[in-house]
Each structure stands twice: as structure tokens, then as C-alpha cells.
Amino acid sequence: MLILQDLAKTYRTRAGEVKALDGVSLRIDQGEFIAVCGPSGSGKTTLLMMIAAMLRPSRGTVQFEDRDLYQMTGAARAKFRARNIGFVFQMFHLVPYLNVLENVLLAGAVARSGDGRARAEESLQRLGLGHRIGHRPSELSAGEKQRTAIARALLNRPKLILADEPTGNLDSQNAEGVLRHLQSFQRDGGTIIMATHGLAAQGFATRTIDLREGRLA
Ligand SMILES: Nc1ncnc2c1ncn2[C@@H]1O[C@H](COP(=O)(O)OP(=O)(O)OP(=O)(O)O)[C@@H](O)[C@H]1O
Ligand SMILES: [Mg+2]
Known part of the structure; x- marks a missing residue:
């Protein structure tokens, strides 16, 4: 599905160059x-952002199925990303003035899927958030x-x-809940790449990749 070559x-900063990967x-x-x-600093986030079609590599290629992500135009890449790739960030990145349902529907606005609302509600039910869809992020627990x-x-x-x-700032019970949801996505045929420090999280993985100073260890 993915071939990274x-x-x-290399990030260029005022203080000099940083070889991240x-x-x-x-x-x-x-x-x-x-x-x-x-x-920390070994290049995990950098790697994820490049696979996510969000950060152009200084060298090398990312092939997703038969597409070379950084050969596409910016607009084509944005469309491809919205259709094929989902993100879960450590700090949630929820929009504070939208409620739970509206936050979930933001993704649908990007990709213009028609039946978004019904699917968003169904998905929130499945994730145990049916009673929270009208709440704002500030009214939720970290796990929620x-x-x-x-x-x-x-x-x-x-x-x-x-x-x-994705489980970086969750207690172990909430972390396990999140990991089980990711696992059920995988069992339905989805593919997951997760940066993590947690041993519990590694237990859910089918393969572990170790980065050291921007290289595979
Ligand atoms: N935008 C940037 N500009 C300059 N240097 C950066 C930038 N982003 C990351 N770096 C540097 O690149 C290296 C790799 O960073 P990266 O965020 O990929 O690490 P990480 O493995 O995700 O770390 P952590 O576990 O702390 O999240 C680090 O040395 C970092 O300081
Ligand atoms: Mg990181």
C-alpha cells in the first residue's frame, strides 16, 4: 500500500540545519x-507528516498505492489526502467553538461526502459519545x-x-479504549501508522518500527 524510498x-532554521530524517x-x-x-526528536512526527502528504521530503519518495504523493499538484494532493487519509493528533485539534458533532462533520466538509451527518452520529454512538454530541470540547474529558x-x-x-x-495524555483506561477503536478500524481492513512511546500501545501493533536519529534502528 505504501512504499517509502x-x-x-532536513529542516532549515536560523540556528542551522536539522537532519530530522x-x-x-x-x-x-x-x-x-x-x-x-x-x-523524542528521533523523527516520528516528521515521518508521519510526510506520509500524510503534508510535508514535502528533502529527498526520496512516498508512494501510496500507485501514486507518488509529491509528484501531484498541491490541489490534487489535498484532495487525495482528504479522501484517503485520516489523522489523530496528540493534542486533539478540536475546534473549541463547535460542538462534538460539528467537529466530526468538519472532515466531511473537506471531502464533501453526502451522508456525513448520519455516519458521524453512528460513529459517535459506537465510540460511546452518543450522549455528548451537543457538547463543546471544553465540556469533555480527555478520553472523550x-x-x-x-x-x-x-x-x-x-x-x-x-x-x-494518540494516547499520550490519556490514563490507561482511556488509552485502551482509543487503541481498541483503532484496532477495530484495522480489523475492518484499514491501515494504521501510530507514533507512540507507550508499551501498551505497542501491544496493539502488528509491527514495531524503531527510529533513532532519523534512521531505522
Ligand atoms: N519545523 C521544524 N523546524 C526545525 N526543526 C524541526 C521542525 N520540526 C521538527 N524539527 C526537529 O527535527 C527533529 C525531529 O523532530 P520530530 O518532531 O519529527 O521528532 P519526534 O520523534 O516526533 O519527537 P517527539 O517524540 O518529541 O514528538 C527534532 O530534532 C526537531 O527539533
Ligand atoms: Mg512527535
Whole structure:
């Protein structure tokens, strides 16, 4: 499903160059649940953003099925991303002035799927948030916020979910709930790439990848 070839990223800052990723090659099959591990600063988020079609590599290619992500025009890449890829970020990225249902429907607005509302409500029910759809993020627990973020990531029925430390600030019970929802997406044929420090999270993965200073260890 994904072929990464010699991926590298060098950030240029006023203080000099930072080699965040330095020659990563990987093949990922449909249905894998990959945990990307490694110390802080090892390049996990950088790798996820490049796979997500959001960050152009300094070198190398990302092939998603038969498409080379960074050969497309910006507009084509944005469309491809909205149709195929869902994200779950560590800090939730919920819009504070929209309620739970409206936050989930944001994803639908991007990809213009017709039956969005019914699917959003159904998905929120399944994630145990049926009684919270009218609440604002500030009125939710951390676990509820993260499950809202998962419902949003799932709304367009993506093939791939990228999750950047999705359980990073959850207690173990909420973390397990989130991981079980990701696992059920995988069992339905979805593919997941998750950056994580947690051992519990690694337990859900079918393969673990270790990054050290921008390289596969
Ligand atoms: N926008 C940026 N500009 C400059 N340097 C950056 C930028 N983003 C990341 N870096 C640097 O690139 C390296 C890799 O960062 P990255 O965020 O990919 O690490 P990470 O493995 O996700 O870390 P963490 O576990 O702390 O989230 C780090 O040294 C970081 O300081
Ligand atoms: Mg990170």
C-alpha cells in the first residue's frame, strides 16, 4: 500500500540545519497496524507528516498505492489526502467553538461526502459519545476529546489512519479504549501508522518500527 524510498528531511532554521530524517525506506501493507517508536526528536512526527502528504521530503519518495504523493499538484494532493487519509493528533485539534458533532462533520466538509451527518452520529454512538454530541470540547474529558478526534478521522472512511501519540495524555483506561477503536478500524481492513512511546500501545501493533536519529534502528 505504501512504499517509502530513501526518505529524508532536513529542516532549515536560523540556528542551522536539522537532519530530522535521514534515508528511511519501508514497505507497508494494507491491514498493518504499525507502531513507530523512538526517543523524542528521533523523527516520528516528521515521518508521519510526510506520509500524510503534508510535508514535502528533502529527498526520496512516498508512494501510496500507485501514486507518488509529491509528484501531484498541491490541489490534487489535498484532495487525495482528504479522501484517503485520516489523522489523530496528540493534542486533539478540536475546534473549541463547535460542538462534538460539528467537529466530526468538519472532515466531511473537506471531502464533501453526502451522508456525513448520519455516519458521524453512528460513529459517535459506537465510540460511546452518543450522549455528548451537543457538547463543546471544553465540556469533555480527555478520553472523550480523543474519541471525538477518532470519529473525525474515520468519517471519510480513509484507507490509512495516521495517529501521532494518540494516547499520550490519556490514563490507561482511556488509552485502551482509543487503541481498541483503532484496532477495530484495522480489523475492518484499514491501515494504521501510530507514533507512540507507550508499551501498551505497542501491544496493539502488528509491527514495531524503531527510529533513532532519523534512521531505522
Ligand atoms: N519545523 C521544524 N523546524 C526545525 N526543526 C524541526 C521542525 N520540526 C521538527 N524539527 C526537529 O527535527 C527533529 C525531529 O523532530 P520530530 O518532531 O519529527 O521528532 P519526534 O520523534 O516526533 O519527537 P517527539 O517524540 O518529541 O514528538 C527534532 O530534532 C526537531 O527539533
Ligand atoms: Mg512527535
